[in-house]
Amino acid sequence: MERAITALKAADVLSPAAMLALPEAHLAELIRPAGYFRVKAKRLRHFLTFLQAHGGDVPALREVPHIRERLLEVSGIGPETADSILLYALEIPSFVVDAYTRRIFHRHGLVPEDISYEDLRAYFADALTPDVNLYKEFHALIVRTAKEWCRAKPRCALCPLAPLLPSS
Ligand code: SF4
Structure with a gap:
């Protein structure tokens, strides 16, 4: 994962808008070190599209009503991922189980x-x-x-x- 983030940084596309502007195949290449990169690129684009529709950055998601339910509607986001986003990125107390x-x-x-x-x-x-x-x-x-x-x-x-x- 760290190597994928380094590659995104090196390509100067670490922001949500810049990642979403990339063709999916290019995004997949950049995150190749994270493994399952094609599936992850598709899921990442679904999430970035959701993000763009709700303020464009992660902190803005805190203001979205029923955010957990909304996240679970995004293709590729299951309950563990949704709760991880809520707890670690949005600092909303949603317990993550695994x-x-x-x-x-x-x-x-x-x-x-x-x-x-x-x-x-x-x-x-x-x-x-x-x-x-x-x-x-x-x-x-x-x-x-x-x-x-x-x-x-x-x-x-x-x-x-x-x-x-x-x-x-
Ligand atoms: S290793 Fe044994 S004692 Fe430790 S958490 Fe697992 S079941 Fe419990």
């Missing part, structure tokens, strides 16, 4: 394994005060826990969350 979250909380007997994205998100919305920094920190800790200990094969003996396992 496969790591589902894995850890299911292993601790707190949610069913097949819980839907929206139900898992609601679980956190019910439990936590809606606070941008708290949501960011919680998500970062979940990602760290999954990467260091709660891998496909869990390393519970080393994990700081072991005392919280249902069997403990």
